[in-house]
Amino acid sequence: MDDAVRRQLAPGTRVRITQQIAARHYSWASAVEGVVVTYAQQETGSWFAHSKDDKLWLDRLVLRKDDGELTTLNLDDYSNVHVLTPAAPGEPGKKNGSDLPV
Secondary structure: OOHHHHHHOOOOOEEEEEEEEEOOOOEEEEEEEEEEEEEEEEEOOOOOOOOHHHOOEEEEEEEEOOOOOEEEEEEOOOEEEEEEEOOOOOOOOOEOOEOOOO
16 A cells, blocks of 8 residues: 555545455455545564564454444455545544544
8 A cells, every 4th residue: 555545544434435346357455435444564473474573464444333333454465545534633521533442
């Protein structure tokens, strides 16, 4: 993912993520829209990656959808991140763009 986009994924930012799964002769797209709760690179349990600390590191984004559902997305090369509304600076009473304690 581009560093410019990565820096925009601050808690409170409203985004639309479109992900694609490639199949033999078509692709299957799915979109989700919500407010960023957290964004981080996190390791998986995979040992075969042979990268930092012999783990596979993924870009993980937690969104709060309009109905309150929390969803975790693993962002990859087929993920399109579109920032709809940047985070409001210093929004009081909220942590990481949500009402949930972190």
